[in-house]
Structures are given as C-alpha cells and as structure tokens.
Amino acid sequence: MGVRRFETDIAIVGAGGAGMAAGIEAREAGARVTAFEIAAEPGGASIISGGGCLIVDSPLQRERGIEDSPDLAFDDWMKWGGPSADAVWARYYVEHSLNDLYFWAEKLGVEWSSMLPQEGNSVIRWTRPGGAGRELTERLIEAYRARGGEIVPHTEITGIRIDNGRATGLGGRNLESGDSVEVHCGTVLVTTGGFNSNLDMILDVRPDLAKHRIMEGSGPNATGSGHALIREAGGYLTHLGNIWLYVYATPDYRDPSGRRGLVFRGTPGYIWVNQQGRRFHNEARSGAASATPALLGQDPCHAWGILDAAMTETMEVADPRYREGSKVSRARIAELFANSPFIANADTLGGLALEIGVDETAFLDTVARYNRAFDDGLDAEPEFGKPLGQSKKFDTPPFSAIQLFPLARKNFGGVKTDLRCRVLDKHFEPIPGLYAAGELAGMAGGHINGEAGLEGTMLGPAIFSGRVAGGWAAEEAGYGAGFEGNPDRR
Numbered sequence: 001m002g003v004r005r006f007e008t009d010i011a012i013v014g015a016g017g018a019g020m021a022a023g024i025e026a027r028e029a030g031a032r033v034t035a036f037e038i039a040a041e042p043g044g045a046s047i048i049s050g051g052g053c054l055i056v057d058s059p060l061q062r063e064r065g066i067e068d069s070p071d072l073a074f075d076d077w078m079k080w081g082g083p084s085a086d087a088v089w090a091r092y093y094v095e096h097s098l099n100d101l102y103f104w105a106e107k108l109g110v111e112w113s114s115m116l117p118q119e120g121n122s123v124i125r126w127t128r129p130g131g132a133g134r135e136l137t138e139r140l141i142e143a144y145r146a147r148g149g150e151i152v153p154h155t156e157i158t159g160i161r162i163d164n165g166r167a168t169g170l171g172g173r174n175l176e177s178g179d180s181v182e183v184h185c186g187t188v189l190v191t192t193g194g195f196n197s198n199l200d201m202i203l204d205v206r207p208d209l210a211k212h213r214i215m216e217g218s219g220p221n222a223t224g225s226g227h228a229l230i231r232e233a234g235g236y237l238t239h240l241g242n243i244w245l246y247v248y249a250t251p252d253y254r255d256p257s258g259r260r261g262l263v264f265r266g267t268p269g270y271i272w273v274n275q276q277g278r279r280f281h282n283e284a285r286s287g288a289a290s291a292t293p294a295l296l297g298q299d300p301c302h303a304w305g306i307l308d309a310a311m312t313e314t315m316e317v318a319d320p321r322y323r324e325g326s327k328v329s330r331a332r333i334a335e336l337f338a339n340s341p342f343i344a345n346a347d348t349l350g351g352l353a354l355e356i357g358v359d360e361t362a363f364l365d366t367v368a369r370y371n372r373a374f375d376d377g378l379d380a381e382p383e384f385g386k387p388l389g390q391s392k393k394f395d396t397p398p399f400s401a402i403q404l405f406p407l408a409r410k411n412f413g414g415v416k417t418d419l420r421c422r423v424l425d426k427h428f429e430p431i432p433g434l435y436a437a438g439e440l441a442g443m444a445g446g447h448i449n450g451e452a453g454l455e456g457t458m459l460g461p462a463i464f465s466g467r468v469a470g471g472w473a474a475e476e477a478g479y480g481a482g483f484e485g486n487p488d489r490r
C-alpha cells in the first residue's frame, strides 16, 4: 500500500448535487478542481431524490396562471419553518431560485417539466424535471466533467489538514487499493450530505426518538462523516435535532441491520390504519409536518398501508434496486411483496386483518366506511377529508398491507456558514480556506429550513449553496470574483 498525492486548487469532499454544483462554479472561475467521492459513482442522495426544487415565479407557474413572488415565498417559508429557520439564507434562496437554479440548470440541459402542491405553500412551487433527481444530478455531473473537473471515486476522506488555522488539504484512503490519500489544495469544500443513514447519530441528537423504531432513509453514505471532519477542524454545528421524518416507508427486509427503510410512492388511493384497525390521518396530507406527528402519536408507533391489487400496480419504490434505468422494475416489486416479512397479502380484507393482527371488526368497518364515500359519490371522505379524485374503492383482490415506521430522511441542521458558505467556528468567525454546502450545512447556511420545510427546500438549496460555495472557494484560492448570481430583488 502506498500514498497517492493530489495537488489542486479546490478539493471537494463528496460528489453529490452540492459538490458538483460547486465544482462547476469553481471550474468556470478557472480553478483546478478535484472531487473525492467515497462511492464508486458520484450522485449521493441527490441522484436518488425526487428531484423537486422550490422555484419562485417560474415559467411553469406563469403558464398555469400562478402568481408568485420572493415576498410570498419568504412569508410561507418563515411561517412554516418557525423561529429556527434562517431568515437571511431563506431570503437569499427565494431571490435566487429562478435565475440561479431554474434557468441555470436549464442551460445545463435539465428540463423542468412538472409541479406538485406541497403542504405549507400558498401556491404550487415544487418543480421537478421529468427524470427527477437522476436527471438533475446527471446533468450536473456531466457539466462538471465537461468543464474539466475531476472525480476520484472510492476515496474516503477522513481528515482536513489545518496549518496555522487555515484548511490546506485532506487526508483519506482509497477503499479499493488501500492506499492512503494526501491532498494539498488552496481551499477545501465539504459537501458530504446528511446523517440520516446513521441511526446512532440520529438518536444521539434526538434521544426522544429512541422509544420508537426509526428507519434510516437517506443516501447510503449519508453517515455524518463530514460533520465529524468539520467538528474536528473547529467548525460549529447547529440545529442537529431538526430532522425531517416521513411516513411512507417500510423496513428493507434485505438489510441485515434492520435499520434501512424503503420509501414507496405512486399509491394515491391507499389508506393507513393503526394497530387498532382504524385510520388516523388524511393520507393525502402525507408531508412530514402533519403525517409524521400523526404516526408518532399511534400506540404502537407503526401503521399499515392498505392497498388493493390495482393500487399495487402503480407503486414505485425509491431505491435503485427497484428500477431498471428510468423504468420501475415490476418483477423486483413483486419479489418485495412476496418476501418481505413487513408486507402481508390476502385474498380477502378479513384475511388481511388476520395476517396483520389488527382488530378484524374495526378494520372491516374502516374500509367499509371509506368505500361508502365512493358509493355516495362524495368528493372527499368525511372522516379526515381526504379528497377522492385520485383514489379508488378497495375492490380488487389480492389486498396488501405494508408496515410503516417513521423514516429519517433529511437534516435541517448542520454546519453553520456565512452567506459565502465559509465554515464558521464557535466564535462565528470564518475558518480560512474551509467551506461547506448542501445537506451537511442543513441544506444551506446551517438551518435554512428551521423545523419544517416547504418541500423542494432541500435539494434546491443544496445545489444553490454548492454554487455559492464553489464561487467563493475559487475566489479565496485566487480565481474569479466569487458568487454573485442574478437575484430577483423585487
């Protein structure tokens, strides 16, 4: 085993959305850029994400006659995120999302194609490309490489070198060869993502969750390694307990640790029942702000997602194993339904109740009441007000029940930075040469979302803050004039 030495202007740790956006910016400023990535392929959580970004006053909104503005978005943002949302970063993002994310990404080949309503927004803003996070992240990776940016895979960074108070390099190892890696650089930019694939760290910052079964739910390397690197280098971490948990996930039965969750989508008609066989929430309001507290309030703290055969047919699982390129792998989903001990199937609803051990009378009554809303021609079912436009009756066997537990997905706290993405120390002063962006920095700046996100406020700010960090890291290394962008300052 030897030593691999690298010399570069900007050393990026982590080649996900934020890292690649940073690399593009720094390359355009003329700096040499090398990104070190622990995985075999770049992409991180960004490439498996839904690809939704909060965009303010976009062409898609205007086409639909939706009037939006940075003022309105900022208002929604601060109301939703609460007092711990970082107003300065939130304002910075909503003013830049149109020109410096939407149009910028379009120039790199991203085609924004659809929008969805999300809780907390007074108008629809969640905007994504047809190819979701894969399309967005692949275009960033291509653009970075096309500009001469280098990605060094299989490389785990384990330390930041600080000389006389300044970040000057990195240490790590190549996971294939075992060689140690030594990096000498002008500035260090850390974009290692969140820590929601590290249950120990989640419970460490949120001991109140220890009484529940919580599943890990971010990218495979979202283990918080960057948080440790920055802490060791003297950086300040903040709001780490602000973790965004979702409901629509079931344990991955193939994961021997039993910790990893699989998120499923594309089941608008399904309902959730608790172990008493009763619904407890409007399933159409599936966002983390309302659905997760509802699930955490159940005793025991899990639920069953109930589907009939027609609903199962449209289901998708947000995990690369359940896809073949851009297509859903129906064979793999059938395998999941056949083999997961967390999924039960039966030819009758009564049989399903027996399989999952819920009170049969209560369960049958719950489904009958839900079905009656369709017979009565209602627009919404009366119990929780779920709109029925996208739903259907439970009438097509076999019926299935998927056991759901809360899943930790997104970190709304992280490394505190200023508006140049310089890492701040405990005195709130920048550490020379050290930058952080993306989910490592609570998506941007440390805590841009506060306690709750409007959705699209993770990936969007992660990529945007990557651009900001790349511009300023290049400037400090002697290239370009830093990030300015083109804000909408109405």
Ligand SMILES: Cc1cc2nc3c(=O)[nH]c(=O)nc-3n(C[C@H](O)[C@H](O)[C@H](O)COP(=O)(O)OP(=O)(O)OC[C@H]3O[C@@H](n4cnc5c(N)ncnc54)[C@H](O)[C@@H]3O)c2cc1C
Pocket (backbone or CB within 6 Å): 013, 014, 015, 016, 017, 018, 019, 036, 037, 038, 039, 042, 043, 044, 045, 046, 047, 048, 049, 050, 051, 052, 053, 054, 155, 156, 157, 158, 191, 192, 193, 194, 217, 218, 219, 221, 222, 223, 225, 226, 263, 318, 409, 410, 437, 438, 439, 440, 455, 456, 457, 458, 459, 460, 462
């Ligand atoms: C399934 C899923 C769906 C989501 N959907 C949405 C959505 O639709 N909208 C939204 O706003 N947000 C969404 N999010 C959240 C959003 O995708 C992330 O917050 C965002 O992508 C984070 O980007 P990032 O670049 O900071 O981190 P990542 O994309 O995770 O990149 C971090 C990279 O760092 C690497 N790395 C980690 N440690 C090291 C190390 N020590 N050395 C070297 N490399 C390292 C990782 O392998 C990874 O490639 C979703 C998240 C998930 C998991």
